[in-house]
Amino acid sequence: MTHPPTSSEIFTRYDIRAEITRQKVRRVSEDTILQSVADCLVSGDDTEILVVIGKALQKREPLEIINKGLIPAMKEMGRLYDEGIIFLPQIILSSDAMVAGISLCEEKMGQSIEKKARVVTHTAEGDIHDIGQVIVNALLNAAGFEVINLGADVPVDDVVEACRLYKPIMLSGTALMTTTMTAFPRIAQKMVEQGIIIPFVCGGGAVSEAFVTGYDLGIWGKEAGWAPLIAEDILFGMDWKEIRTKWNR
Amino acid sequence: MKLTGSMEYDSSAEMMFGTACRPVKTRSGLVIGSGHVIPEVISHPRPGTERTLHDLLREFERISDDTLERCVQVGHPSVVIENEHVFQMTQNPRWGGDIAAQTAGQLEEYRQKYGLACAYRATIADIRKPDLVDMRRSDRTDAILESFEVCAPHADIISVESLGGKEISDYSLIRNDITGMLFAQAILGGRDMEWLWPQIVAIAKKHGCLAGGDTNCSQANVAMFMAGGFLSNEIPHTMAALCRAIGATKTLIAYECGATGPGKDCAYENPIIKAITGIPISTEGKSSACAHMSLCGNVMAAVCDLWANEAVEYHWMFGGSSSAVFAEILGYDAAAMNTALELGYQKEFQACLIYSDRYRSPQSYILCPDTAFEIGKAIVENNESYYSRAKAAAIRCGELLQNDTKLFFTAFEKDSLNGYMRDLRNLPDTEEEFIELCLDRYARVRGFSPASYDL
Structure with a gap:
């Protein structure tokens, strides 16, 4: 066929x-050293970030690099992802870079930074x-x-035991x-x-809202991007019923 | 193993739905690929029925009976029923075997009673998750092989959706890493296929059934699923398209190991496979919307021999059970294609299928017969190794996408495609160098065990 149809119908x-329209990532710091850390996180290079942070550590405190460089840059990436401006791989690569960067800073501090809270995640048995x-x-x-990552094909009892042991604010x-x-x-x-009694956020493939809201604790998670937002709601003090009311029908 | 070095078809113009260069005949006498399209119906048991063998037997009994009865009710001359194992059916091989025996018996009843031409495909679940078990030496591996043994005496066709390389492809896909996808699909997936498929072919020969083939479902379909539709921002459609081209080189290995087809329906790479091997293929498109979205709804029918629906969960609809409803829909689709063949309008009909989707997305574009044929040619002309042919397939696919000015991309997809092409062209020349590079680069990926692939 020499003239393939092109009708918008x-x-x-x-x-x-x-x-x-592609937006530029907003600056997160007026400090050029901290901004260079942020820029590297945005580019998602988990090797280069070790070099950049290594240099930054000569002039800035590790906690300052984390709190004023890495975390605000990651928040900015989260905003761009939520607004549909960047794609999943970009945020995953930035996340890799952040994990690498924080590890280096923690090494320098001699201790781990405090996380917001603990979450247990798993993929269903079978x-x-x-x-x-x-x-x-x-x-x-x-x-x-x-994140306490239990992995895939996790027996029911192992999931419950992990929640008893780790005392997470949320199970996914x-x-x-x-x-x-x-x-x-x-x-x-x-x-x-x-x-x-903690919110149990369930999602994936054929998992439906009707199914998940059919049992106590269940919150249907339509997209992976909901998980941190729901976790923030828990920190804000919402219980599983309030969260279900907010996120599910 | 000698890798395929020539195309079975001389040109894409020769490729047509319903006909294949190498038709196959099932033990029950159904000929596939000899001039007519046949519906292939796949249903999935309802949640909860997987808990006992008794419940699963009852569920599959309903599924098969509803499917066969509807075919007779509306006058479909032939049908293939596929049972895709749920986890429990392969984990407990006896369950899968009992269900296979029951299903084969039901088909025989309809053959005897109504003369319905029908066949049964049993697809074993690959329950070897690469980061959980040794792919070649584990209880799960034993269960898979035993499942083939107990299903093959009853099934007309046996298939699998193998998982080799999935630990690296899952890691790479969400990082937009085409090098990792090439390693996962072509090298790890390829080596696993080369180990697994001779065993499946031997079992099929022993029991007199057809070794149907494999699919890159666990990798290229994950990419397609994640690329989603026009509102998705997970991964670029250009990545999904390149993964499809690479995935064809993995799926091809089943046929190089002696599988005869019909190819598995969810192998969207099957048009490329048919162009290379001439085997009959099963495909799905709009008919699989019950299981997942795709941007290839019509084009996937262009060269099909079986027309399928991926999987529909068994439940009740206004028009009967979902199994019955999909049997009716697929059979009518097949009837339309068969009518086109008998009236001599098949080229026109095929053109409508192709051009309704050709420029819809990068994925549908590369699965049109002419572009699929071009990718096939790149594969056979670069058959020095799994690596060389997969890299050539990806590069050819990318060139096809870049060179057609009627195909549009979002900025992210275009940038990503340019990046993949740059990465691919900078890769080493030989498979040995590539494996060395990747073993170093992906050594710290959680659960990656080179020994599973004899590396």
């Missing part, structure tokens, strides 16, 4: 039509599709939470298959029985 490229959980982990890390579970998401209500029931 066949399809419309809404992504091209609605493309958001389910080996954990890429959703990996993304949740990265976004929680980037937002300053400590991901599942691709409908035949594995049935582990979630069993976990929730055991947690209630043991008095572990």
Whole structure:
């Protein structure tokens, strides 16, 4: 066919039509040294950031580099991602750079920095599709939470035991298959029985809002990006019922 | 192993739905790829039924009966039913075997009673998660091979969706890293296929069924799923397109190990596979919207031999069970294509399928017969190693995307594509050098064990 049809009645490229003009990342510091750390985090280079921070540490305190360079830059990346301006890989690479940068600063301080709170994450028993959980982990890390990553195909009892042991503010579970998401209500029931009353954010693949809101503690997480926002709500003092009311129908 | 060095088709113009250079015949007598498109219906059991064998048997009994009955009710002449194992069916091989025996019995009943031409594909679940077990030596590996053994006596076709390299592809995909994807799909996935598929082919031969083939579902389909639609900002569609081209080199290995087809439906790379091997393929497009979104709804039918639906969960709809409803839909789609073949309008019909999607997205573009053929050519012309042909496929795919001015990209997709091409062209010349580079670069990825791939 020499003249392929091009009618917009066949399809419309809404992504091209609605493309958001690329914005520059906002500066996070007037201090050129701290800004150089922020710039490196934005570029997502987890090797180069060690060089940049190594130089910065000669003139700035490690805690200052974390609080006034790394964390504000990561927040800026989070804003751009939430607004649909940058893509997932950009925030994942920045998260990698932040983890590397914080480790170097902590080494210099001789101690770990305090995280906002602890979150346990897992992929359902019988389910080996954990890429959703990996993304949740990265976004929680980037937002300053400590992530206890239980991995994939985690037995129900192991999840409950981890919550008892680590005392997280939130549990997250991901599942691709409908035949594995049935582990979630069993976990929730055991947690209630043991008095572990924390929001249990469940999402992924075929996991539906109707299913998750059918058991106590369950909050349906439509997107990985919701995980840190819900965790912030918990820090703000909201319980699982209030969170469900806010995020689910 | 000698890698494929020639194309089975001379040109993409020869490729048509319903016909393949190398048609296959199932043990029950259904011929696939010999002039007609056949619907392939895949249903998924409801949550909760996986808890006992009794419940799963009952669920699959309903699924198959509803599918077969609807085919008879509306007059579909033929159908393939596929059971994709849920985790429990492979973890407990007896479960999968009992369900296979039951399903084969149901098909036989419809053959005898109504003369319905039908066949049964059993797809074993690959439960070897690379970062959890040794891919070649684990209880899960044993369970998979045992599952093939117990299903093959009953099934007409056996398949799998193998997971080799997934630990590295999951890591690389969300980092926009084409080098990692190449390593994961072509090298790790390829080496796993080369180990796994001769065993599957041997089992199929022993029991007289067809070794249907594999799919790059765990990698290229993850990329497609994450690239999503026009509102998504997970990964670029250009990355998903390149992953598809690379993934074809992994899927091809099943056929190089002796599989005969029909290829697995969720292998969106199958048009490339058909161009190279001439085997009949199963594909899915708009019909798989029940399982996931895609931007390839019509074009995927352009060269199909089986027309499928990925997976629909069994539940009740206004028009009957979802299995019955999808059997009806897929069969009518097949009937339209078969009518085009009989009226001699197949080229026109195919053009409509292709051009409704050709410029919809980078992914649909590279799966049109002509572009798929070009990628196939790059694969066979660079058959020195898994690495050389996968790199060539990715580069050719990228060139096709870059050189058609009617195809549009968002800025991020275009920038990313330019970056992938730069990275690909800067990679080492030989497979040995590439493996050395990647073993160093990805050594710290959680759960990556080179020994699983004999590296």
